Amino acid sequence: MIDNAIDPDVHSFTSAISACAAKGQWERAVELLQDMRERGVDPTAATYKAAISACDKGANWERALQLMDEMRSSGLAPDLLTYNAAISACERCGRFEEALSLLKKMRQRGVEPDVVSYSAAISACDKADEWQQAQELWVEMRRYVKPNAMTYAAAISACGKGGQWRRALDLLSEMRQRG
Secondary structure (H helix, E strand, C coil), rough: CCCCCCCHHHHHHHHHHHHHHHHHCHHHHHHHHHHHHHHHCCCCCCHHHHHHHHEEEEECCCHHHHHHHHHHCCCCCCCCCHHHHHHHHHHHHCCHHHHHHHHHHHHHHHCCHHHHHHHHHHHHHHHHCHHHHHHHHHHHHHHHHHCCCCHHHHHHHHHHHHHHHHHHHHHHHHHCCCC
């Protein structure tokens, strides 16, 4: 576009950043976001969501959280999918404290966590060998959303790492009963 003297707009930048996210090219996605700002094009919530998703796929939890802060500083409110991408980025690196903090912030800002939010947070606890924290999340989650296979798998794994084999077997049995 630039070579043909066509100024990219918010939609073309967001599409390009989304394409980077699809391929896990977080560095390029962040570069495009910066280029966008330098050209005087204001990012939208969708633009930030795409960049945070790229950071998720690239396992760059720190940059994902920085983008969340930038987004809020710009007056844009992260939605469920944006939070889920940031929590997932934390999960990939076992950053359970950051994942739990994001869950808390979601609720404080009126965004209700879903099964993806909880699954990623439980998995982050599992990766950090925080089985007790994973179990607390499991109990909390059950009050709000129905677990899926990924949630069960993360909770079972956390129990296993914590030496809670009876609890792991109970969860496996429950998972089978629920189909």
